[in-house]
Amino acid sequence: MESKITYYKTPIGTAKIIGDENGIQSVSVLDDDAISNESLNLKTPECLEDCVLQLEEYFTGERTNFDLKLNPxxxxxxxxxxxxxxxxPFNKTKTYLEQSKALDNVKAIRAxxxxxxxxxxxxxxxxHRVIGSDGSLTGYAGGIWRKxxxxEHESPVKQQSLF
Structure with missing residues (x-):
């Protein structure tokens, strides 16, 4: 089965979505200048429509959980x-250490x-919900600013600008 590709413009870059009838294989973020307008305007394959819709709902604040068939x-x-x-859960974080403990292998923290x-x-x-033990925003393939x-997008308390 051939994988399908679509693109969806988000507030923090363009999402490249790859998948087929067996599920979503990949959702990555690209800088907006990395994609042509022609690609952005292509019709979304039917098997990826629900993913685009759910991402849109996430970014508009209407969705906190995804219900998609995943096939990474x-x-x-x-x-x-x-x-x-x-x-x-949405609006919660875990440390890498907590994540390792949840997998019953505290020594596997680096893995x-x-x-x-x-x-x-x-x-x-x-x-993006995994942080350093000291609360720092360590490592994120999409860039720390996106993390x-x-x-902040998932936080129930929205920070007001003072200026």
């Missing part, structure tokens, strides 16, 4: 780590962090 490509260990990420970094399904598998934006 990775090792058995990576898939186990990514499945655990799905258990981190868990590496698997998080290879997460192919941006936002939907919420690796910060996503965590």
């Amino acid at each position: 490509k990775g090792t058995t260990f990576q898939k186990k780590v990514w499945t655990a990420l799905l258990n981190i 868990v962090a590496a698997a998080n970094g290879k997460n192919p399904i941006w936002i939907i598998i919420p690796c 910060k934006w996503l965590l």
Whole structure:
């Protein structure tokens, strides 16, 4: 079965979505100048329409949970780590250490962090919700500024600008 591709413009870059009838394989973020307008204007394949709709609802604040068939490509260990990420609720964070403990392998903290970094399904598998033990926003393939934006987007307390 041939994978389909579509693009969706988000407030923090263009999402590139890849998948087929077996599920979403990848959602990555591109800088807006990395994609042509022609690609943005292509019709979304039917098998990816629900993913685009749910991402749109997430960004407008109408969705806190995704209900999509996922089919990420990775090792058995990576898939186990990514499945655990799905258990981190909207507007909550976990540390890499807490994530390792949840997988019953506290010594695997570096491997868990590496698997998080290879997460192919941006936002939907919420690796942005994993932070350093000191509360720092460590490592994020989409860029720390995007991780910060996503965590603030999910926060029930919206910071008001003083200026």
